[in-house]
Amino acid sequence: MLLAPVVLALVLGAPPVRAAEPGITRSQADEILAELKKIRELLEKGAAQSARQPAVVQAPAASEKVTVALRDSNALGSDDAPITMIEFADYQCPFCRSFHSTTFGQIQKNFVETGKLRYVSRDLPLPIHAQAPQAARAARCAGDQHKFWELRHLLITNQDKLGREDVLGYAQSLNMDVPAFTVCVDSKRYDALVQQDSVDANDIGVMGTPTFVLGKTNQKGRFEGVKIVGAQPYAVFDAKIKELLEHH
Numbered sequence: 001m002l003l004a005p006v007v008l009a010l011v012l013g014a015p016p017v018r019a020a021e022p023g024i025t026r027s028q029a030d031e032i033l034a035e036l037k038k039i040r041e042l043l044e045k046g047a048a049q050s051a052r053q054p055a056v057v058q059a060p061a062a063s064e065k066v067t068v069a070l071r072d073s074n075a076l077g078s079d080d081a082p083i084t085m086i087e088f089a090d091y092q093c094p095f096c097r098s099f100h101s102t103t104f105g106q107i108q109k110n111f112v113e114t115g116k117l118r119y120v121s122r123d124l125p126l127p128i129h130a131q132a133p134q135a136a137r138a139a140r141c142a143g144d145q146h147k148f149w150e151l152r153h154l155l156i157t158n159q160d161k162l163g164r165e166d167v168l169g170y171a172q173s174l175n176m177d178v179p180a181f182t183v184c185v186d187s188k189r190y191d192a193l194v195q196q197d198s199v200d201a202n203d204i205g206v207m208g209t210p211t212f213v214l215g216k217t218n219q220k221g222r223f224e225g226v227k228i229v230g231a232q233p234y235a236v237f238d239a240k241i242k243e244l245l246e247h248h
Helices: 003-013 026-049 094-112 132-143 148-157 164-173 178-187 191-203 234-246
Strands: 065-069 074-076 083-089 117-123 211-216 222-229
Touching (some): 074 132, 074 148, 083 222, 094 117, 094 148, 117 132, 117 191, 132 178, 211 234, 222 234
Parallel strands (some): 083 117
Antiparallel strands (some): 065 222, 074 117, 211 222
């Protein structure tokens, strides 16, 4: 079934959980371990159902080059930045929160704010996360009021509170036009675009979140770059970004 490779890639793409890492609390580490337990249970169930048709699923190579369709997406940084990084994220994914808490801020400070990197957010709500599609929809609706990144931060860092009233409360805390935001969320006007992101991710073999595509900016129609799987340490992104900058 489709879910098996998705969750397997999540396991294989995830770095070891260390509660002592900056930005990771014991509670967050426990949530990641609980997620891995749930994934293991799903895999065991799937394996039992398909015992007569065994299959070997491998995690994508971290250095794999892929080409993904360019879309009108929410982005941080200058359009003239020489390097672009696309993140396929699930707002309910604990590995996405781990990356956001430990690595994203460093990338933003050292590369986005210095004009070297354009950071693009795209959606991949996974089947195992019931509230992820609504969260993706809400973030895009916040973008209508120029609050995409602010709400994105609140959604990722409050994964245990992603119900409708919670999301509306975050919008109010950001001084958004809550009635207009509510109409947008309830209308599901962005669902087709969220689904298109998922299709694009599937086309390049993205099976778990977070997954990144890093490459040179100013490509038209299609974007070619290196695929990086999982909530890798900052040093991994730092090295790959600097390598691309050296050859720019």
